[in-house]
Amino acid sequence: MKKFLTCLLYGLPVIFFGVCYFLMTVWGEDIIQGAGTAPDVWNDIVGAFRHNSRLSDMYAWTVINFFDFQYSFGVDTIFRLIDVAIATWIIYLLASLILGRWPRLQLKDSLVFALSFLVILVTPHGYTLYRGFSVIHNYLIIGLATVAFGLPFVRSLAGQKVSKMYQKWWFALIIGLIFGMSSNITPIAFLICFVLVKLWQMWRTKSGGKAWRLPAWQWWMLAGMIITVAVAYIFGAGVSTYANNPVYTETYDYLAFSEIFANFGGSLVRVVKHIVVNFGYSFGLILGMAVILGGLAWVTSKVQGRKFQILPTSSSECGVVVGCVVFATIYLLCGSQIMLPVRLALPAYLALVVALGVLVHDWWIRSELTENVAIGVLMAVLMVAMVIIKADFALEYRAQMAQVLTAIEAAPDEVVCISPEIARPKKLPFINLGQDETFAEWALSYMTVYGKEVRVCE
Numbered sequence: 001m002k003k004f005l006t007c008l009l010y011g012l013p014v015i016f017f018g019v020c021y022f023l024m025t026v027w028g029e030d031i032i033q034g035a036g037t038a039p040d041v042w043n044d045i046v047g048a049f050r051h052n053s054r055l056s057d058m059y060a061w062t063v064i065n066f067f068d069f070q071y072s073f074g075v076d077t078i079f080r081l082i083d084v085a086i087a088t089w090i091i092y093l094l095a096s097l098i099l100g101r102w103p104r105l106q107l108k109d110s111l112v113f114a115l116s117f118l119v120i121l122v123t124p125h126g127y128t129l130y131r132g133f134s135v136i137h138n139y140l141i142i143g144l145a146t147v148a149f150g151l152p153f154v155r156s157l158a159g160q161k162v163s164k165m166y167q168k169w170w171f172a173l174i175i176g177l178i179f180g181m182s183s184n185i186t187p188i189a190f191l192i193c194f195v196l197v198k199l200w201q202m203w204r205t206k207s208g209g210k211a212w213r214l215p216a217w218q219w220w221m222l223a224g225m226i227i228t229v230a231v232a233y234i235f236g237a238g239v240s241t242y243a244n245n246p247v248y249t250e251t252y253d254y255l256a257f258s259e260i261f262a263n264f265g266g267s268l269v270r271v272v273k274h275i276v277v278n279f280g281y282s283f284g285l286i287l288g289m290a291v292i293l294g295g296l297a298w299v300t301s302k303v304q305g306r307k308f309q310i311l312p313t314s315s316s317e318c319g320v321v322v323g324c325v326v327f328a329t330i331y332l333l334c335g336s337q338i339m340l341p342v343r344l345a346l347p348a349y350l351a352l353v354v355a356l357g358v359l360v361h362d363w364w365i366r367s368e369l370t371e372n373v374a375i376g377v378l379m380a381v382l383m384v385a386m387v388i389i390k391a392d393f394a395l396e397y398r399a400q401m402a403q404v405l406t407a408i409e410a411a412p413d414e415v416v417c418i419s420p421e422i423a424r425p426k427k428l429p430f431i432n433l434g435q436d437e438t439f440a441e442w443a444l445s446y447m448t449v450y451g452k453e454v455r456v457c458e
Contacts, residue, residue, distance in 0.1 A: 028442020
């Protein structure tokens, strides 16, 4: 029973991501970036670099070249499989950070793997990994780069063994280069966090030289990160051209530095509003789950006559919790010029998932507060339900979109009008397991499908 449940808990997230990526229909932004058209790889790489100098955008714009409007066996099979692998690897690395080692084929470890999956995918943050390919391809790279880069630093901070692979100079440099250009805010937030940790170590040891005596792999990783951050800022678009996008300036209340100096009082009020909203979306969710899971653990402990401890007894695990909370705090503060869309807060939320995971692992799993099999069954039931609901929603929307795409292809005119109500995806009240927006909501005058302009009917 335990072996079967272990394999099931490891396998269900893979199945979920497979259902997501193979049944998903490309949406408007995917089409605008090149889906369904002849590949133009080099121009897309250059265009993405000039638009928003992130490796994640460059990857997204390039990969979507190979996607048709809907999946049928072809070249995009490879890239959809890569998407599944990256998403699964993110969850695996999160579980590794929580455990302090690589997960093994045992029930306790599979529970942590399943927990990492659920804490992301049953919250609004989960849509980042299944909303649309233009989002997915961005944030799979951002998520993987963040977790893979942070892994050895967290292990080192906790006094745990750093993988030999990370200690190879070429691997450390490559990870640093990828991380430095993976996103706009994350490298800056990490660098601030790293300096704060070193200052804390200086204060604790009363020795500046010892605190800054870094192992070679850290120098290589930091060097790679700084190189690509410099490339993005000097030769690329800097922070982002999104600062000039009305969607960001109006919808997300982007606050430019020039506005801060021109109206400091009003800007301060807006920044405080941003901070409250940004922290609410990330810390609010995690704190809510921590209160519920911790409260249940406390009640169960009292019933069993056992001592309940909020923080882990291990100082290294406490260090991981504090380090992740500090990074998430700094990241959200760095992004306080804007009311961050949920997807932009993903790196901070991943850090908080690790912090929550360490606590829950100590409360429920390691302590064996209740039967691990019972916890595993509950998780498996929830994940099976998610897979079934996602498949049902995706198949229905795919069928609707097949009719829409067929009608567009067969239309005799060069301009095709479609109703905004056509092919409307299903949604759940809190968890959005369907596609985020209708096709018609993205049917702008510059969207071309099968060589025809697609517009929304007035």
